[in-house]
Amino acid sequence: MKKLLKTVPFFGLIFTILLFGQHTTINAQNNSDHVFIKMEVNGMACPYCAYGMEKELKKVSGIDDVKIQLKEGIVFLSILKEKKPSKENLSSIITNAGFTPGEIEYSDKPYPIRDTSKE
């Protein structure tokens, strides 16, 4: 019984390490496949404007995640590296959606996105 009590926490620890280790690896694989984009979208001043922007971006093949920070007028998105759009393409999408493009940045790592749902 004593042996069992010693063994359970040990295996529990191993299991936890494996679980979190695997999770990190999955994220790392995803991150390495994707490019992260931060775009300033001027004129996006209301939630129903934001929907128009989101809808246009989701038409682009490969874009799988769009997050919008309305108060800052910023759109975050991720796309497979092989499908990375140029700044000109992104500016064109923003213009066609009815807004004015601002600064556009690329990153290999996800941008920290502030959770505004509790503000």
Next chain:
Amino acid sequence: MSKYKLFILLVFYITLSNAQGPPITTQTPVMLGLEGSGIRTFGKFISKENATIYVQPIIIPYNISSKFQIGGIFPFKFINPKGTNAVTGFSDLALFAKYQLYKKDGKAKTFRILANLKQTFPTGKSSSMPAIGLGLSQTYIGLILGKITSAIGIYSDFGYTITNKGATDNFSYNFSVGIPLLPQQYPQKQINSFLEFNGNYLFDSRIHTLFISPGLQFIPGRRILFETSLQIPVLQQNININKTNYMLLIGTRFLIN
């Protein structure tokens, strides 16, 4: 309600303003999201001294581009006059076009001006008593203006209606300020409150009407909203019979694609 009280109420409301959804009885210069490809319908119950009227229009816009929108308005009308039989049927069909004349965008703010053209056709039955349609062609030419920021949204539209067959032309004007009751973020559940003013002036008969229209709007998600507005008369100049008691609007807007 005195003009002074109205002014105080408006200043108080604007001071409280934070952000907004699309206005209810005023038009918006933003032709995106629910305003771009959403179908809008509402039931409007009009209580008059000698009749009650129910109007149910369906408004379908279509964006040719981000600057140019066309659409149609298909109204259904039910009139129940006191002392005679009720009349019901489709009223006058209207087609409209909106074109963005000016846009100035900034970080979480925009100012836009649209030209608005609306042609109403006499498709509604005008031989019935009371008439469902006006029996007239009407051409409306107007402007829609809006300044929307994350702190405040102010909307206005106004225009001149040219009427055929020698009937009186009219000038209509609307003004709106909106306040969100929940923090502005996306996507989110939103509850917005509105204070709107709806005016109309008929040139020949010099009839001037002005309504104050408080309203509420609930947006549960990206694709649908619900709204209601109560229009209370503050001015009914040169109207002696069949004045309007109030108008109640309950409606929805939803996206189909």
